[in-house]
Amino acid sequence: MTPLEKSIISLRRRKQIATNLRKKSENQLKTVQSLEKRSSSGLHSIDRKIESEKDEVDDVSVILNQKTSQLDSIGRLITAAHDNLNREKIALSISEEELEFAQNPDEKHTAQFNLNVISEHIKELEFEIKSREKTGKTIATDVGKYQEIKSHIDTKIKKQSKSKPILRETISGNHKDVQKSIKDLERKIKTEQLAVITLQKATLNLKAIHLKKGKSTRSKSPSRKATKTRSKSPSRKATKTRSKSPSRKATKKRSKSPSRKATKKRSKSSKKSRT
Numbered sequence: 001m002t003p004l005e006k007s008i009i010s011l012r013r014r015k016q017i018a019t020n021l022r023k024k025s026e027n028q029l030k031t032v033q034s035l036e037k038r039s040s041s042g043l044h045s046i047d048r049k050i051e052s053e054k055d056e057v058d059d060v061s062v063i064l065n066q067k068t069s070q071l072d073s074i075g076r077l078i079t080a081a082h083d084n085l086n087r088e089k090i091a092l093s094i095s096e097e098e099l100e101f102a103q104n105p106d107e108k109h110t111a112q113f114n115l116n117v118i119s120e121h122i123k124e125l126e127f128e129i130k131s132r133e134k135t136g137k138t139i140a141t142d143v144g145k146y147q148e149i150k151s152h153i154d155t156k157i158k159k160q161s162k163s164k165p166i167l168r169e170t171i172s173g174n175h176k177d178v179q180k181s182i183k184d185l186e187r188k189i190k191t192e193q194l195a196v197i198t199l200q201k202a203t204l205n206l207k208a209i210h211l212k213k214g215k216s217t218r219s220k221s222p223s224r225k226a227t228k229t230r231s232k233s234p235s236r237k238a239t240k241t242r243s244k245s246p247s248r249k250a251t252k253k254r255s256k257s258p259s260r261k262a263t264k265k266r267s268k269s270s271k272k273s274r275t
């Protein structure tokens with residue numbers, strides 16, 4: 001393995017590490033942004049709740065003021081009825097005395113009539129007082145309920161108002177974290193881009209080297225074929241043909257020359273003459 005190939009492997013590892021760190025930074029940024037959104041939405045939600053509860057307090061306050069006014073009015077009417085009742089009781093005692101000391105039938109009749117009227121009026125006043133007192137109790141109960149509702153809403157508003165500064169601090173801290181995460185992500189992206197560019201350059205260099213090697217092998221390949229063809233050149237064939245040249249055939253033919261045939265014929269003729 002060449003140093004360039006080793007470098008490419010190392011660069012790939014660096015690029016993968018840079019990619020993982022960039023993804024980690026992206027996830028961290030998403031988490032921090034989510035926290036910031038939650039905090040800001042929580043603050044907006046508290047603001048909306050406070051506004052809504054203030055509206056409720058206003059509505060309750062209107063009803064409470066109406067009920068309180070009714071209760072005060074009934075209280076004044078009851079007080080006035082008690083005053084009238086006290087006066088009528090005094091008038092009743094006076095009428096009773098007049099009736100007791102009447103000297104003729106007309107005076108008795110008049111005193112009795114006045115006594116009856118005053119008695120009826122006293123009964124009416126007593127009934128009015130009881131009725132108004134009953135109504136006053138009902139209204140007083142309503143006033144107590146609305147006061148309790150108003151107090152409960154006011155307490156909620158106070159608690160939520162106290163939580164707003166804490167949420168504001170949280171939002172501020174989350175915003176700072178978001179800005180830090182954005183800068184960190186930008187650095188990680190630049191590092192990854194640099195690793196990618198460096199890896200691409202090294203890969204291109206390696207490809208260029210391979211291309212050069214391929215061209216050099218191609219340029220060298222015809223010479224080798226030429227040497228092979230030269231090794232199989234006609235010189236060897238010539239030597240082979242020379243080895244199989246007519247000289248040897250001539251010697252063979254000479255070995256089979258007519259001299260031997262002549263000697264054979266001579267030997268046969270000599271045998272015939274002897275016979």
